[in-house]
Amino acid sequence: MREQIERVLPRVEKPARYLGNEWNAVHKDHDGLVTIGLAFPDVYEVAMSHLGLQILYHIANKRMDAVAERVFAPWIDMEAEMRRAGLPLFALESGKPVRDFDLLGFTLQYEMSYTNILNMLELAGIPLLASERTAEHPLVMAGGPCAYNPEPLADFLDFVVLGEAEESLEEVIQVCKGCKAAGASRKETLEALSRIAGVYVPAFYQVAYQDDGCIAAVEATQGAPASVRKRVVDFLKPEYYPTSPVVPYMGTVHDRLMLEIFRGCTRGCRFCQAGMIYRPVRERTREELLGLAQEALKASGHNEVSLMSLSTMDYSDLENLLGELLDKIGCEGVSVSLPSLRADSFSVELAKQVHAGKRSGLTLAPEAGSQRLRDVINKQVTEDDFLAAINGAQEAGWQSVKLYFMIGLPTENWDDIEGIYDLARKAVWPRARGSNEKKAMKVTVSTSSFVPKPWTPFQWDPQDSMHDLEKKQRHLRDLLYRERNITYKYHDADLSFLEAVFARGDRRLGTVLLRAHELGCKFDGWSEHFSYGRWMQAFADCETDPTFYANRERSRAEIMPWDHLSPGLEKDFLWKERELALAGAITPDCRLDHCPVCGACQHLPAQTRLAKE
Amino acid sequence: MRKYWLKYAKNGLLRFVGHLDILHTWERILRRARLPVSYSQGFSPHPLLSLAAPLPVGQTSEAEYLELVLDQDMDASQVLGLVAAALPPELSALDIEVVPERTKALTGMIRFADYLITLPVDADQQALQQRIEGFQQAESEFIEIERKRGIKQVDIKPLVKDLRLDGNQIYACLATGGEGNLRPGDLLRFLGLSEEQQNSSTVRRMELYLEQEGELIDPLGMCRRNLERG
Numbered sequence: 001m002r003e004q005i006e007r008v009l010p011r012v013e014k015p016a017r018y019l020g021n022e023w024n025a026v027h028k029d030h031d032g033l034v035t036i037g038l039a040f041p042d043v044y045e046v047a048m049s050h051l052g053l054q055i056l057y058h059i060a061n062k063r064m065d066a067v068a069e070r071v072f073a074p075w076i077d078m079e080a081e082m083r084r085a086g087l088p089l090f091a092l093e094s095g096k097p098v099r100d101f102d103l104l105g106f107t108l109q110y111e112m113s114y115t116n117i118l119n120m121l122e123l124a125g126i127p128l129l130a131s132e133r134t135a136e137h138p139l140v141m142a143g144g145p146c147a148y149n150p151e152p153l154a155d156f157l158d159f160v161v162l163g164e165a166e167e168s169l170e171e172v173i174q175v176c177k178g179c180k181a182a183g184a185s186r187k188e189t190l191e192a193l194s195r196i197a198g199v200y201v202p203a204f205y206q207v208a209y210q211d212d213g214c215i216a217a218v219e220a221t222q223g224a225p226a227s228v229r230k231r232v233v234d235f236l237k238p239e240y241y242p243t244s245p246v247v248p249y250m251g252t253v254h255d256r257l258m259l260e261i262f263r264g265c266t267r268g269c270r271f272c273q274a275g276m277i278y279r280p281v282r283e284r285t286r287e288e289l290l291g292l293a294q295e296a297l298k299a300s301g302h303n304e305v306s307l308m309s310l311s312t313m314d315y316s317d318l319e320n321l322l323g324e325l326l327d328k329i330g331c332e333g334v335s336v337s338l339p340s341l342r343a344d345s346f347s348v349e350l351a352k353q354v355h356a357g358k359r360s361g362l363t364l365a366p367e368a369g370s371q372r373l374r375d376v377i378n379k380q381v382t383e384d385d386f387l388a389a390i391n392g393a394q395e396a397g398w399q400s401v402k403l404y405f406m407i408g409l410p411t412e413n414w415d416d417i418e419g420i421y422d423l424a425r426k427a428v429w430p431r432a433r434g435s436n437e438k439k440a441m442k443v444t445v446s447t448s449s450f451v452p453k454p455w456t457p458f459q460w461d462p463q464d465s466m467h468d469l470e471k472k473q474r475h476l477r478d479l480l481y482r483e484r485n486i487t488y489k490y491h492d493a494d495l496s497f498l499e500a501v502f503a504r505g506d507r508r509l510g511t512v513l514l515r516a517h518e519l520g521c522k523f524d525g526w527s528e529h530f531s532y533g534r535w536m537q538a539f540a541d542c543e544t545d546p547t548f549y550a551n552r553e554r555s556r557a558e559i560m561p562w563d564h565l566s567p568g569l570e571k572d573f574l575w576k577e578r579e580l581a582l583a584g585a586i587t588p589d590c591r592l593d594h595c596p597v598c599g600a601c602q603h604l605p606a607q608t609r610l611a612k613e
Numbered sequence: 614m615r616k617y618w619l620k621y622a623k624n625g626l627l628r629f630v631g632h633l634d635i636l637h638t639w640e641r642i643l644r645r646a647r648l649p650v651s652y653s654q655g656f657s658p659h660p661l662l663s664l665a666a667p668l669p670v671g672q673t674s675e676a677e678y679l680e681l682v683l684d685q686d687m688d689a690s691q692v693l694g695l696v697a698a699a700l701p702p703e704l705s706a707l708d709i710e711v712v713p714e715r716t717k718a719l720t721g722m723i724r725f726a727d728y729l730i731t732l733p734v735d736a737d738q739q740a741l742q743q744r745i746e747g748f749q750q751a752e753s754e755f756i757e758i759e760r761k762r763g764i765k766q767v768d769i770k771p772l773v774k775d776l777r778l779d780g781n782q783i784y785a786c787l788a789t790g791g792e793g794n795l796r797p798g799d800l801l802r803f804l805g806l807s808e809e810q811q812n813s814s815t816v817r818r819m820e821l822y823l824e825q826e827g828e829l830i831d832p833l834g835m836c837r838r839n840l841e842r843g
Contacts, residue, residue: 009629016634021703250630302644
């Protein structure tokens with residue numbers, strides 16, 4: 001296979017995507033091992049910027065009885081060459097066909113990568129439908145944030161691993177190894193897997209529907225548990241962290257060392273799925289992080305460390321961590337970067353310290369244009385915080401700033417939209433924010449359209465119609481167009497609409513996915529390949545109304561497609577948060593104030609762990 | 614501050630990794646080797662590293678040269694040893710010399726390169742031999758070469774220092790760099806190979822040369838000669 005692959009590489013645009021020989025890549029003899037393909041349904045540069053993949057690669061390859069190799073979506077040109085040469089989808093390290101592996105695991109990071117999963121299965125020569133696979137095919141598994149509602153993919157997945165896989169992946173390997181040795185059938189293996197906590201086998205659940213299209217009941221069969229709860233690690237052990245990360249030869253989206261400083265977030269922004277599903281907060285200690293960073297820098301040769309988390313500014317020992325990091329590694333020409341800033345002056349002060357000399361872009365996310373709407377979504381940033389942040393940034397030498405907002409949030413009205421305009425203007429003009437600076441700031445306003453997600457307080461809410469979203473975009477564009485210091489960018493509403501359909505879809509959408517794949521949909525997240533028309537054709541051909549999933553308000557009593565899965569949260573907590581949202585009442589961060597009993601600390605075998613109390 | 618020229622080979626799959634990516638790879642290698650690479654002064658400092666001559670994607674080489682500057686005066690063989698331990702298997706460090714700091718950048722001095730081209734089995738060796746002999750006797754030989762600004766007529770006679778056929782291999786010494794450049798692909802086309810045959814030929818760069826006192830000399834050879842002369 002290797003030779004055949006090398007023969008087509010001279011004809012593709014970026015052959016370095018397909019080599020598999022990068023620094024720290026693991027090459028093992030497959031003989032007698034459980035073979036795992038870790039698949040990312042997007043192109044190399046995106047896949048290699050994902051820390052989760054490196055963590056699982058590292059954990060699986062540490063085992064003597066397993067080998068994990070990377071499997072990514074070939075770019076359009078490579079796919080054409082592979083199809084012409086009759087080359088099946090291969091794993092990067094060995095160049096072996098993935099259809100010969102024991103396990104093929106996809107990470108579900110984004111709804112619009114689902115068609116790539118189908119395309120990859122097809123390229124691999126693996127039947128798309130789980131029901132048509134036999135003993136000779138790999139077990140196709142999935143995990144990641146979208147796995148909290150994997151129902152649109154239920155027909156295509158053999159099993160799903162919910163939550164953090166540091167421990168459960170090892171259990172999956174253990175079970176597969178045993179079943180392989182015992183010559184167990186595919187069904188027996190899946191039954192054994194379904195007994196692992198956090199493993200969900202979609203085929204073992206029967207879904208019945210009411211006349212109105214809503215779910216009537218979900219019934220577990222084959223002895224599978226009625227409800228599957230996510231796995232969580234009690235604390236982030238140092239050995240989970242990949243201190244010898246694979247280092248790409250070519251440039252990637254994040255060409256730097258990703259240091260995960262904590263997991264989980266308790267700010268409680270009501271639109272944010274990540275803030276809900278990754279609870280509780282577990283911070284690594286400063287000493288441990290320093291050690292991990294030094295070790296991984298030495299093993300990789302990276303010249304930048306990015307402090308990764310959902311909300312890096314909330315790390316309890318951040319100033320000390322930054323100070324010591326800059327002290328210990330700064331002298332070696334290594335820089336530190338902060339991926340996300342909070343819109344306040346504390347954050348800007350730290351950014352100034354970190355980016356000494358190097359002025360990269362500054363991005364702040366007020367998310368909504370008015371205080372009223374920021375209270376609805378529980379984004380606890382005031383206008384004063386925000387303006388102070390801009391003042392600080394300008395004093396520190398930044399001349400431009402990027403502002404992120406969402407449009408289409410629940411209860412949004414025209415005043416909220418115009419609030420974005422007002423806030424952007426204040427960011428431009430120093431006088432409007434009480435600053436003595438003379439020059440106007442350059443401001444880029446970027447809006448995305450709100451997508452209601454499962455396991456958030458807004459999971460019952462309809463997404464704004466595409467018509468309304470586009471009306472709001474136009475209004476904002478007309479307002480901002482007059483300002484020569486402001487640039488306005490927005491995401492296309494049609495893509496957000498499809499995200500909303502699949503985010504809260506049920507398993508009946510499987511036929512639509514299959515049809516979209518047949519019609520040639522792939523790389524839908526790449527605007528040059530996305531075709532809304534093809535998608536609408538797929539829905540029409542399947543006689544499925546996408547607005548049923550995206551734009552319908554759901555009742556409290558409705559059974560959600562994901563209700564039999566759980567990230568450990570209480571549905572009552574989410575509903576209560578929704579009521580508070582509609583009342584415009586905020587819920588403070590639980591680490592600062594009282595516990596709102598979301599369920600995470602009550603139900604999960606993990607507790608909030610802070611580096612510094 | 615001390616300046617070094619390091620000779621290395623680039624093999625196997627790394628032929629698919631481009632010039633700039635290789636330069637970035639060297640930055641990481643030197644950091645893994647914990648070598649004190651010097652940085653440029655100014656607004657956005659960058660490491661003082663450069664490669665002698667870009668190697669096109671698809672070619673391997675056993676004579677690539679990295680010019681690097683270190684903050685400390687380290688023994689050349691020690692640098693070579695530290696680098697060797699941090700290299701991926703398809704790069705190998707071969708040789709190194711300290712060069713006087715005032716030496717001009719190696720990049721601008723490269724004039725010629727040796728290539729070993731292995732032809733596909735279906736190449737007509739007899740026809741090739743005739744073509745090469747004809748070329749050697751000609752006064753000048755104009756061919757069309759595609760450049761960024763369009764197709765140009767170029768006399769390749771002064772761009773070919775040496776050209777020999779040995780079985781299914783061609784040995785060629787061709788001009789490279791800013792003062793005249795002939796790509797192996799263009800030579801193969803001139804010699805009458807089809808596009809398919811050109812694509813299935815493998816090209817390996819064997820040496821790079823500077824010009825000193827009218828003769829060609831490889832970079833480390835020049836260092837050593839200058840050293841002997843004091």
